[in-house]
Amino acid sequence: MAISCIKLCLVLLFFLASFTIPLDCFPDIHPKTTVALVVFGDSLFDPGNNDSIKTTTEFQANFPPYGESFFKYPTGRFCDGRVIPDFIAEYAKLNLIPPYLETHNHQLANGINFASGGAGALAETNTGLVIDLKMQLRNFKKVEKQLRMNLGKRGAQRVVSNAVYLFSIGSNDYLSPLTNNSSIFKLYSPQDYVAMVVGNITATFKEIYKKGGRKFGTLNLGPFRLFAET
Template sequence: MANSYVQLHFAALFFLASLTIPSNCLPGLYPKAPVALFVFGDSLFDPGNNDFIKTTTTFQANFPPYGETFFKLPTGRFTDGRIIPDFIAEFAKLSLIPPYLQTGYHEFLTNGVNFASAGAGALAETNTGLVIDLKMQFKNFRKAKKHLRLNIGKRAARRVVKNAVYLFGIGSNDYLSPLTNNSSIFKLYAPQDYVAMVVGNITSVVQVIFRFSFFFQPFF
């Protein structure tokens, strides 16, 4: 029974992610459309944000063999080469999307930014204090939009946000963390309620971004 709920969750994740990719913003197919890539997620998408978390080294990939087959040195990615957003950026003819905690605000004007954090979940309780959970990633996105507006103006910033691609890949740690940390949280919720809570957190962030991006509601 639990497996079916997990399968449902991952299906929902795929569906939600697909909703956030407008068909008119892939320059390989539509060269005239301006595009930026904003990434939210966990270790599958983290390009090195966790290397800048000073309170822990638990979820950091700043040592060999990470990065050795492509970058020739560790970059904070939990792979020996590139991560999924790197390949998507390459397909879209963008440069590599930088981690939010490393980049300067001027880089938001061109390619976008990556907010993902290895070990993060949709729930704030997942690896709390060690990672940047989804809602905090969203708060960082709002800060990025503020600086974007200050740098290029309100109208231009709205255009960038509207035409951007929003990539999500998060949720698996919400199921893994309670098992590895001997948490009792699974005893507090029925499986379907726990999955609903995880999916609900993801959905709420997606919905707010959708309103900001396509209906031009206020940034803050």
């Protein structure tokens, strides 16, 4: 079923309060400089990337009732209207952030969205059906390389360092083994498995930091109730 974005308003408003970055805090940035929004994640953030990959309808949102309350047609967003990055872009006076796989303009003028519904921090999560976090990072590096070719090293560095990097990832890593009857929890203790998930997310942050990224935002995972015994 389409997820009503209204239910996310309280979370969104709280996040926006911490997201605002006044330009006068950065005197070296020209007042007209646009800060790009770069998005990584899963179905909470996917604006339609999964429509461009060969996957099952379970991981696509290109049919009604998705999109009906705002776009009036399905856009690939797992929502009846807009997803969280759309609201943040509007608040920041940016255009809708385009999905990476549906745009040929990777200049990061407003930003770019790499998120994929069903994706996790681990490549094993819904493997072959989604764009996992490591692949999303590779796509970001392709964009960064193209920026250096088009803008030069200093110009690309300015865009990358001024951008805000927004993440929503991890939920599917914990849900997928349960819904797919995976034996993963027989191979790893809960502590080791969590460490793997957090480790992959941390490694992604570090890679973007090495490229010059400095502003990061991430959603917490929702509460989980796992089966303690059967």
